[in-house]
Amino acid sequence: MKHAYVFPGQGAQAVGMGKDLYDNVPAARELFEKANEILGFRITDIMFSGTPEELKQTRVTQPAVFLHSVILAKALGIEPDAAAGHSLGEFSALVAAGALSFEDGLRLVSKRALAMQAACEAQPGGMAAILGLEDRTVEEICASVDGVVVAANYNCPGQLVISGAAEAVDAACEKAKAAGARRALRLPVGGAFHSPLMEPARQELERAIEEAPFQTPVCPIYQNVDAEPHTDPAQIKANLIAQLTAPVRWTQIVRAMLADGIGEFTELGPGNVLQGLIRKVDAEAQVESKSTL
Incomplete structure (x- = not known):
């Protein structure tokens, strides 16, 4: 092996x-x-x-x-x-x-x-972990939000971190919760990594x-x-x-x-x-x- x-x-x-x-x-x-x-x-x-x-x-x-x-x-x-x-x-x-x-x-x-x-x-942003949704669903949510927010970390099935401008990340979190996410949790990071x-x-x-x-x-x-x-x-x-x-x-x-x-x-x-x-x-x-x- x-x-x-x-x-x-x-x-x-x-x-x-x-x-x-x-x-x-x-x-x-x-x-x-x-x-x-x-x-x-x-x-x-x-x-x-x-x-x-x-x-x-x-x-x-x-x-x-x-x-x-x-x-x-x-x-x-x-x-x-x-x-x-x-x-x-x-x-x-x-x-x-x-x-x-x-x-x-x-x-x-x-x-x-x-x-x-x-x-x-220079450009403050944030990240959030979305738990309990399919990757494609999270990607579609990000695409539907005004402003910069993208899928950033495909960590494991049912756990995808999003990243982007603070307001866009917040909006995506609310949409994710409405779509049935188990959690949509802002992460304690200083910026929008991998965005x-x-x-x-x-x-x-x-x-x-x-x-x-x-x-x-x-x-x-x-x-x-x-x-x-x-x-x-x-x-x-x-x-x-x-x-x-x-x-x-x-x-x-x-x-x-x-x-x-x-x-x-x-x-x-x-x-x-x-x-x-x-x-x-x-x-x-x-x-x-x-x-x-």
Whole structure:
């Protein structure tokens, strides 16, 4: 049975994440200290002993989750048959699979976080989780609302996150409730991720991704924008650039992996959100979450 590594995105962070790796694995400590140098501030201080509010800042959260996931994967030292990541987690997957170096991956993640933060401040928006409706129904609701609101995260059957301008998201939530949604819950995020409102961030990140040296990964990466496995560096780059304004097709990724004979999944990094989502796609899938060795 084939085995995949999967990597969480923003929202999985928790104070204390990665500290045991830093304390107990010398090679991991070296990478954390290298990250402090690259970022220009001691992100490890915030990760290990900061406040939840400090860790929640996008400029901190994204590199923090990336670092925990990638350094754990390197410490485990196992080559998976495939890899995938949810939103930000796609960068972790690419580094773990050798498509990007640790240093280049961290620089891109930091640039992505800052660009997304700036886009959020320039065009405030929001996101909401719609539970208990078919994907097509939610898509039709978004299309019927005035203003920008789109399907952003296909997390699992019956759970789709929408994203866009605040008023349009609110209107879509009301329509979803009227259509029989079990819940339509606004999420505590600072902006409209994976929506057209992220276009300024996409443009800013595009040049950095184009200039970064990508290699052929050791295994296929199932990417967010099309849920297909990729190994060609040029295609991986194009999909990564498109990712900021396109939806995360996680349900489709898991189904594609299962169809390709992958039956074992290890979630690497903080939390166990992906473990739960994979089980909702297929209750028979063998899934584990690891946050330390």
